[in-house]
Amino acid sequence: MTHAAEGAALRFADLPSALEELRAAGLRVTAARRLVLEALFAADGPCSAEQLARAIGGDAAATYRNLEALERCGIVRHVHLGHGPGLYALVGEGEREYLHCERCGATRAVDPAELDTVRALVREQYGWQARFSHFPIVGRCPECTRDGDG
Amino acid sequence: MTHAAEGAALRFADLPSALEELRAAGLRVTAARRLVLEALFAADGPCSAEQLARAIGGDAAATYRNLEALERCGIVRHVHLGHGPGLYALVGEGEREYLHCERCGATRAVDPAELDTVRALVREQYGWQARFSHFPIVGRCPECTRDGDG
């Protein structure tokens, strides 16, 4: 066994079950971790580690470590939207994949199933298995596409 | 007028025409710039600014500035392959788009036209105009797809 998350990624929808998951993974339930999770539940979208650290009044280094730990046990995941810091979000009811506008920064989160056709096409054509949850599809959103170069 | 690259992006295939292009854009042809371009012509793939700076015995800061200048006049472009530094390449005979393996780091460069079907699909589905030259399609290469989780 490696060290955690052997079984299928468990689902969870609230703070208590997330904490339970944490405990189940052999990690301790600390104030800092509870706070990070609360902040993520409260957030409406992915947050940077820095943001979360500030929000909970903890330091960034520990927050990075905690996010990494939470990620190892499948509670959290992060995405890189263009330049800028990694953004963390709860896994909650499942994965999300992203489209990111490199002109205005707009981001659209979609259900992975919606991109299966695209994924299949890439796979047929190149044999590569695309995943847009960690690194999104980058380009221009509808508005910026209309605006042309600018 | 903004300041450079007003006309269509000119094509070029060798160092002299790249330098001509530089001059045409109102930039000076300096030793450092000639060396960066030589290094890029010699390279077999995209290089980091750090790499180039070391290769030509110049400092990183100036190299970043030069690459940015070369990029502004359409001679050079850069791509972000997963984590890690931006990688620079000559535009040469045209753009390239990339597929990057987040497991082994393998990268495949392809002609943009090949990805037009994928692009069209994304556009139909979301109205977004995908561009995989600056940020690639990230996922698993054929080998790593076979290997499963590991």
Add this chain to the structure above:
DNA sequence: ATACTTGCAAATGATTTGCCAGTGT
């Protein structure tokens, strides 16, 4: 001659690491 460039130092932003005091189990 003048404006553009260079190298060097130092600042920034994102993230990681070492360490020791503090705490969950």
Add this chain to the structure above:
DNA sequence: ACACTGGCAAATCATTTGCAAGTAT
């Protein structure tokens, strides 16, 4: 008790910025 954490300082990596001396045109 004891191993796992938290905060703090400091290091690292990628990139940018300020500046004074050097150079292409």
